[in-house]
Amino acid sequence: MSDVKGAEVKGAAALRATVAFNLGTLGALAADRFAARVEALGLKPKHAGLLAALDAGSAASQQELASRLGVAPSLIVALADQLQELGAVERLRDPEDRRRQVLTLTAEGRSLLARCADAAETVDADLTAGLTAAQRTALARHLRTLGEHHLPH
């Protein structure tokens, strides 16, 4: 980009100019703030991710959820245990394949998910406070585009 001289050695400015670096840093910041908010609900961000996956796709096996969220199946067990304890999900043996546990959202689970969305929107309001409405929607749109390209859609 900076072709003023061409001999300039890349430094901190070059790193900070990249999307990857800012995405990583701001992502950590957003994740922390989101985590702090959902903690009041007794949840961690991964719980919210699992709830969202359950609401988005149809009832799924734990294996499928694991690969969709990009985590080990053993982690799904722990997350589902805790969500079950909160009454947010139901675990039912699939009658057509009794090895599978089918997870489904309860009304309580949907309520929790809604409050997670509220938490995220609150964080949004704070994060994007310095942006105009137009910039905000443009940013949201670009991030969504990236997500659709690189995340299991």
Added chain:
Amino acid sequence: MSDVKGAEVKGAAALRATVAFNLGTLGALAADRFAARVEALGLKPKHAGLLAALDAGSAASQQELASRLGVAPSLIVALADQLQELGAVERLRDPEDRRRQVLTLTAEGRSLLARCADAAETVDADLTAGLTAAQRTALARHLRTLGEHHLPH
């Protein structure tokens, strides 16, 4: 936002529509890819962050670096140890306050930082492959704006 009905319960779609959620998810993805690339240099992302902080600001004490990076001072010790082992930084007692260790980048450190920037740019090319050049610069600009508002500048 969606005031079409008002009775609709927020679900996964609402969560996925937020900047915070996408920022967190994509940030983790970007961080993973960046980590994979700098691993070949014997570094972790935090090392790159430290190098960048050293190149950006003037020579700083470890305490100052800790608060700038948002980590515990004890972690700076470990990071600086490893960077010193690689010949990337020099540790010198501040003659005006012999409690302080002043870290400075060596030529090797600047070279490593430049290669970290290269790695980030490579990740960028992959991440933003589905975007037009105009979208790419708009995204980078928005992220930078967010960073300047919320990170220690």
Added chain:
DNA sequence: GCGTATCGTTCACAGCTCGAATGATTCAGG
């Protein structure tokens, strides 16, 4: 000078996630 505060360092510990082992269940094929 003497107590207090600050810096860097070490160390033990908690949290998170994974991978390998296990048991139950299903399925393919003779």
Added chain:
DNA sequence: CCTGAATCATTCGAGCTGTGAACGATACGC
């Protein structure tokens, strides 16, 4: 119908990261 291979959920042990509480050394206010 029976047997061996494959798949699912679960448990458990291990690795990695980062933190917070000590501790010694040094600086500073009074």
